Amino acid sequence: MASTKTCLTALLLSSLLLPLQSWGSPSPVADQAAQEAEADQAIDALDAPLYNAFTERYLLDEVRTLRQMIADLRVEATEKIVDREIMVASTAVRYATDTVTYFFYLIAGASTILVLVGWNSMRDIKERAGAFANEEIRRITASYEQRLDKLEEELHHKSRHIAQAQEEIELTNEIHSLWLKASQENTAEAKIAIYDQILELRTDDVEALTYKADAALLLGQAQWARSLANRALDIDPDNSHALYQRACAYAESDMPDEALRDLHRAIRKTDSLRLQAGRDSSFVSLHEHPRFLEMVVLPDRDEDHEDKTDDPASHA
Missing domain, CATH: 1.20.5 (Single alpha-helices involved in coiled-coils or other helix-helix interfaces)
Structure with a gap:
């Protein structure tokens, strides 16, 4: 016992001593194993x-x-x-x-x-609230009516603008088809008839007036061509092709000074007209004129012979 x-x-x-020894010993694992063995x-x-x-x-x-x-x-x-x-x-x-x-x-x-x-009473409060609500409703209604009127006006304006744009597109397409048709015609009379149709659709078409003046020159109608060129210049005073056609009409009407004046203005605006004027048969009477020779470029004889074999409708 x-x-x-x-x-x-x-x-x-x-x-009891095991925790103390393990806390104070430098190698707790070895001491714990020894204590467990004991x-x-x-x-x-x-x-x-x-x-x-x-x-x-x-x-x-x-x-x-x-x-x-x-x-x-x-x-x-x-x-x-x-x-x-x-x-x-x-x-x-x-x-x-x-x-x-x-x-x-x-x-x-x-x-x-x-x-x-x-x-003093809920009825008075109700009446005042109702009056305030009615006033606000009228104010809001008036504001929305103004906005709706403005919106309606804008819609009408845009609708008119769209309709005008659509009409302009249709007119442009029709005029374009007439130009294509005119380019396929071989006679000046047929071209003039088509140009008249274009001018009926668009009276201020400067290009149509200019081409019609060119066709009139091909028919030998210099005065008529000058009148058409004047109409084109009234619409666009700086149009070089209209000035050129009027110069051709003046040259064929034996008015060299006016012809040289308009030709000079046309060449200043479009330099490529120098070569065209040198080949144009309307200026044959000016081939010996010094001012004309300074302004234009005359073709060689071989080129002149080739141009005579081509279609003479080349004024514009």
Whole structure:
């Protein structure tokens, strides 16, 4: 029995000293292994049970007492938590009640103030609210009516603009087809008839007047060509081709000064007319004129012979 107590004492001391030794030793893993080995040796050296019946009974009583204390502590903690929750709920209800009470006090005070300033009845309030609402409705309605009128006017304007643009596109397409048709005609009379159709569609078409003047020159109608060129220049005074056609008409009408004047203005605006004027048969009477020779570029004889074999309708 004495040896058993000695072993038990050694085991307890070793278990108590184990944390201290492991904390203070430089190599806790090795010391712990050594202590575990000593404990195993002490346990193996026991020749009697470690605990007797009285010790086991004591330990069981302590465990039961500890469980009872833990249960009592849990019940006490639950009671305290429930009490706190009840207190919080009561405080919230009290705050809500006070808020509602103060709100009703505020409404009552506001109603009293409204009565004091002259709004003696709910009917008066209703009438004033209705009048204000009607005034706002009239103002908003008038504003929207103005916006709708403006929008309607813009839509009409855009519709007219679109219709005009569509008409202009159709007119342009028709005139373009007439120009294509005129380019396929071989006689001056047929070309003039097509140019007249173009001028019926667009009276201020300078290009149509210019080409019609060129066709009139091909027919030998210099005065008519000059009149057509004048109409074109009334619309566009700086049109170089109209000036050129009028110069041709002046040259064929034996008016060299006027012809040279218009030709000079036309060449200043379009330099490529220098070469065309040198080849144009309308200026044959000016081939010996010094000013004419300074302004134009006369072709070689071989080129002149080739030009005579081509279509003479090349004024414009």
